[in-house]
Amino acid sequence: MAQHTFTVNGESVTVDVADDVRLLWVLRDVLGITGPKYGCGINVCKACTSHINGKAFNPCSVRVADIGPDDEVTTIEGLADTVDADLHPMQEAWIERDVAQCGYCQPGQIMAAVALVNKVRAEGRAITTADLDGIRNICRCGTYHRIREAVVEGAKGM
Ligand code: FES
Ligand code: FES
Numbered sequence: 001m002a003q004h005t006f007t008v009n010g011e012s013v014t015v016d017v018a019d020d021v022r023l024l025w026v027l028r029d030v031l032g033i034t035g036p037k038y039g040c041g042i043n044v045c046k047a048c049t050s051h052i053n054g055k056a057f058n059p060c061s062v063r064v065a066d067i068g069p070d071d072e073v074t075t076i077e078g079l080a081d082t083v084d085a086d087l088h089p090m091q092e093a094w095i096e097r098d099v100a101q102c103g104y105c106q107p108g109q110i111m112a113a114v115a116l117v118n119k120v121r122a123e124g125r126a127i128t129t130a131d132l133d134g135i136r137n138i139c140r141c142g143t144y145h146r147i148r149e150a151v152v153e154g155a156k157g158m
């Protein structure tokens with residue numbers, strides 16, 4: 001066991017777990033933050049998509065020892081706080097478009113969408129069809145069409 005300190009959703013946390021435990025299990029099982037979902041555990045399904053230092057990443061594939069005290073992790077639970085609102089504009093768009101079916105993949109989908117919009121904005125451009133094609137998060141319920149509409153809609157509010 002070893003101590004690891006980092007920031008999650010604006011709060012500094014310290015956990016006592018072995019170095020090679022994946023961050024997804026630290027979030028879910030140690031910290032009780034269950035928005036990031038477990039699908040594959042091998043960085044394929046993207047159900048666990050969250051943000052590290054504002055960029056999308058998949059905590060199922062990151063060892064807790066690789067997260068440092070200066071790293072800021074944001075999960076779906078902390079997304080609205082990044083805009084100081086009850087809901088993030090992307091979450092509002094998700095509701096507006098009634099995107100979710102079973103809902104399992106949707107936290108990861110929203111986190112991927114927000115990271116994508118922030119990335120294209122930083123590049124000084126608008127989101128394109130190719131950008132939307134680049135979202136690789138798997139949805140077993142097949143909500144892909146509504147996801148694409150919601151990303152475009154949500155981007156307008158960001
Ligand atoms: S559970 Fe993380 S990518 Fe599938
Ligand atoms: S809404 Fe069911 S897996 Fe995406």
